[in-house]
Amino acid sequence: MFLKEFNKGEAIAFMNLVKLFSEVDKDVAREEKRLIKDYLKELDLKENEITDLSYDELMKILKVMTERQRKIVYFELVGLALVDGKYGDDEVDFLDKVAIDLDINRSKKIAFANYFYNFKEIHDFSVLETENLELESLKREAETLL
Template sequence: MFLKEFNTNEKRAFANLIYMLADVDKVIARNEKKIIKEYLNELEIKEENFSKMTYAEVVYNFKQSSDRIKKIAYFELLGLALVDGNYEEQEIDYLDKVANDLGITRAKKIAFANFFYNFKNIHKVSVIKTEGKEINLEAEAEKLF
């Protein structure tokens, strides 16, 4: 949703984060594969041009970024973790590590998780109608940053 704000190094680092997350439980769900392709497309990274980084390199890249960019990276990563309907212990541990390394507070982690639980179809729908009211998901997410 907000990946267009990333610079080239942040795009590459985020692509690595999503691959690491998808592989952490050793099961890459069909939905995860689809979302990864969507992310790579949005990041303007061709799968064949993808270059691996170590986790330390990824963190170093994001440490150079603004707090907003770090929050966006964690927010988008959390969305990927929740897309398969399973939030496995390995994924929780990985996300906690990323949050800690990027300086994401516990309160912000909870706010992000609540966003995804409240709007389960975040990657499929940009506008939800609820009791006649239109809720723009991007605007709602923007408030979190």
């Protein structure tokens, strides 16, 4: 939703983080694959442009982003974690590590998770189906979190 705020290097680092995160639970669900394709499209990247970076390498890039951009990274990861309806311990641990490394405080972590839980509960559908809704109101709500 807000990924256009990243430059190409930041976008590549973000996609590396997404790749690492999606593999944490050893099961990349169909919904996660679809969302990853949506990320690539929004970032205007091709899969072959994503050079492999280690966690430490990508964090060096992400840590120097603006506070807002770091929040966007975390916000999108939470959405990815919840898109398949499963939220395992490995994903929680990975998100906690990212939050610490990107200096995302506990209240923001809770607010982001609540946004996606409430969004899904209110609309009773996958986060991926948002194209059919009034996206501007959803984007404004998410914007208040960032």
